[in-house]
Amino acid sequence: MRRFFRRNAAGYLFLTPWLVGFFLLALGPILASLYLGFTRYDMVSDPRWVGLDNYRYMFERDRRFWKALEVTFTYVALAVPLRLAMALAVAMLLDKGLRSIGMYRAIFYLPSILGASIAIAILWRAMFGIDGVVNQFLALFGIQGIGWITTPSTSIYTMVVLAMWQFGSPMLIFLAGLRSIPRDLYEAAEIDGTSRPRQFFRITLPLLAPVVFFNLVLQIIEAFKTFSSAFIISNGTGAPADSLLFYTVYLFNEAFRFFRMGYASALAWVLLVIIAVITAIAFATSKYWVHYENERD
Amino acid sequence: MKLTRRTLMGSAGAAAALAAFPATRSLAQDRRVRHFWWGNPTRDERTFRLIEQFQAANPGIRVSGEAIGWGDYWTKMATQTAGGNMPDVVQMDHGFINEYVSRGALLPLDEYVGNGLRQDHYDAGANDVGTIGGKLYGISIGSTSQAIPYNQRIFDEAGIEFDPLTWTTDDFAAICARITEHSGGAVTGSEDLSLYIENFEVWCRQAGTDMYDADGNLVVSEDTVREYWEFWGELRAAGVVEGPDATVQLDKGMSELGIVRGTSAMTFRYANQVGAVQSLMTDPVGAAMVPHRAGMDYGHFVLPSMFLAMTRDAGDKDAVIAYINHWITAPEAFVTLGLDRGIPPSELGREALLPSLSDVDTRVIDYFSAIQDKIGPTPTSKPKGAGEVRDNFMRTGTDVVLGYVPAAEAASRFIEDAGFILERAR
Structure with a gap:
């Protein structure tokens, strides 16, 4: 035990700020929300115990709950693979050893920092509006654009495009992964006359699999939690016609516009379970496609 | 930890600082x-x-x-x-x-x-x-009342003459058509007010009831809702009000309104907001009553x-x-x-205001005095859940505006949902 601590003391020391934050700031509210999920609580009067009513209502009667799930799953299914593909493509471009690579990395990372900001969400609304830049561009080719955000069948895609554009953090991780692939493998492949696409599928992708997996899990979790951009772009309501009713937007509305903190807490726990299940599935499948270099197969 | 003079002094100092903190606050x-x-x-x-x-x-x-x-x-x-x-x-x-x-x-x-x-x-x-x-x-x-702000320049240029108090929904539709035609489609007659529940409240009262009774029960009829959405649906089909893209944006800021951007000639606001609309545009803005359906009451009321x-x-x-x-x-x-x-x-307030009125203020006050014999009693304050009913009205209306759901079906769904929302809020 003593030895364990002596060996790991430095690690825990570095973790301290996070641990303190977690135990003091996060754990309490998390446990409270578990309790509140079984109550009716309007945030002003005291919570009243209602047992499983919130969960029963959610699954049996709440149409908007199912709509929110539909929107969120559609988004996750589209945004995560596309963002990862984008991140990998850019990472491979940057892996070519360009001059002033640091600058390019910074430039490509920028959207990810800005993307979560309110300003970009507002910019997005202006870009994809009926008189927006996108339509002005299309008009050059004689195409009459639509209001991309105000048309329910296309609004979700504007969010997916925004997600693709924010490829920065998985890109950096991919870049690090690419750097660790031994160059001599490619040299050997070149000598054998292996084509570039084949090199990608036979060398790059298999050796990058652990990194892909890591990014996949992180991005899935991230995508389920998408909030601020959806909130701004849909004016906070999930409009038009609930086509941007992301789960978190719905949760926020229930809690802070309609004073149903109890119900919103229940929604939060259902989201947690959903994310946990999906992540568990990802882990379960990973043993079929993720191989670690130091592993024997 | 060993207690030293230094740590002791240090913690004593910290305690003193903490103790002093509330004192400085109350001394402010x-x-x-x-x-x-x-x-x-x-x-x-x-x-x-x-x-x-x-x-x-x-x-x-x-x-x-x-x-x-x-x-x-x-x-x-x-x-x-x-x-x-x-x-x-x-x-x-x-x-x-x-x-x-x-x-x-x-x-x-x-x-x-x-x-x-x-x-x-x-x-x-x-x-x-x-x-x-x-x-x-x-x-x-x-105090305020509902109003239809209109762009007087566009009205004049299209040669429109109307009585802004007694006009009917038929007049309104004809004027929308005239303005759209006169401008060659560049300006539509009005914003599509399908999602404005505040405008609908007047429509509602024209048909004889408010949305809620004094006990907070939903009393508006399904027909009233359907007719409202059908009325706007016809204007939309004729192309004389703004299209769905502008309509389905909820709670737009004032600078995004069609009347301010010059893409339409009318909108709905409360009378007190007419001045703010005017401040964002150069064309003079007038105030008309919400048009009433021929043979029905005006439906307006004064409210705080x-x-x-x-x-x-x-x-x-x-x-x-x-x-x-x-x-x-x-x-x-x-x-x-x-x-x-x-x-x-209060008389005190109105008198204080008189010397400093601007042109638009005068128009608003004249409007307010003119409608005094055409208004009904103020409804009681709305029940718990009314805010969510308003959201639901806009959401269901969006389905109608986008042509997903026919007005009749949407109206019945709105009534059902609204009843449920109120029950749940109780």
Whole structure:
């Protein structure tokens, strides 16, 4: 035990700020929300115990709950693979050893920092509006654009495009992964006359699999939690016609516009379970496609 | 850890500093009042000016103002209510006040009336809507009524002559067609008001009932809702009102309105907002009544445009009362505020205002006087859940505007959902 601590003391020391934050700031509210999920609580009067009513209502009667799930799953299914593909493509471009690579990395990372900001969400609304830049561009080719955000069948895609554009953090991780692939493998492949696409599928992708997996899990979790951009772009309501009713937007509305903190807490726990299940599935499948270099197969 | 002189001194010092902290706070000279309102650029500017005047007249009280748009206002307020840090004074609306009173978030003002808060100069009944369960919670700071602001230049150029008070929905449709035709389609007659529940309330009363009865039950009929959406559907099909893209954006900011952007000639607002619309455009803006359906009543009513209310988190209550009292009694306050928050509900206020009226103010006051014999009684404040019903009206209406659901089906769904929302909010 003593030895364990002596060996790991430095690690825990570095973790301290996070641990303190977690135990003091996060754990309490998390446990409270578990309790509140079984109550009716309007945030002003005291919570009243209602047992499983919130969960029963959610699954049996709440149409908007199912709509929110539909929107969120559609988004996750589209945004995560596309963002990862984008991140990998850019990472491979940057892996070519360009001059002033640091600058390019910074430039490509920028959207990810800005993307979560309110300003970009507002910019997005202006870009994809009926008189927006996108339509002005299309008009050059004689195409009459639509209001991309105000048309329910296309609004979700504007969010997916925004997600693709924010490829920065998985890109950096991919870049690090690419750097660790031994160059001599490619040299050997070149000598054998292996084509570039084949090199990608036979060398790059298999050796990058652990990194892909890591990014996949992180991005899935991230995508389920998408909030601020959806909130701004849909004016906070999930409009038009609930086509941007992301789960978190719905949760926020229930809690802070309609004073149903109890119900919103229940929604939060259902989201947690959903994310946990999906992540568990990802882990379960990973043993079929993720191989670690130091592993024997 | 070994106790040393240094650590001992250190912790003693820290303790002393901590102990001193609350003392410095209570010793502070300034009494503070936080005031939160939903606004627009003109209103915010006026309000901050009023705050300065109040501070000059009441040294020792500092007022900090916080302004935000209507759409975000209620979200932020709910968050602050939950956090137990509501501002001391908030602006309330007749659709929401009951929601907050019933949750115990506002304090009754009765004990201050005649004791720091003057109210005897108010018009009879002006504070009825702000009185809930026999107690006064909301001080009316302005009366208003529904209105259709219209661009007078576009009307003149299209050669339109109409009676802005007695016109009917048929006249309205004909005018929309005329304007669209005259401009070659560049300007439509009106915004599509399908999602404006405030406009629908007039339509509702024309048919004989309000949306809610005095006990807060939903009493509007399915037919009334269907006819409303059908009416706008026909105008949309004819292309004489704005298209779906502009329509389905909820709670647009004033600068995004078709009338301000020059893409349409009419919209819906409360009369007190006509001045703010005017401030964003150069063409003169006139005010007309919401057109009535031939053979039916006008459906208009006068209502308090907004209230000032004291919250349960108010700190220095006497300072709060002094601040509210300044709003409703100081002549300079009326001049500063103008008509932006409505027509002052007291002779004192109206008289103070007279010398400083602008052109648009005069038009609004004339409008307000002209409709006086065409209005019905003010409805009681709305039941808990009314805010969510409003959301649902816009959401269901969006389906109609986009052509997903026929008006008849949407109307029946709205009635069912609204009933359910109210029941759940109880």
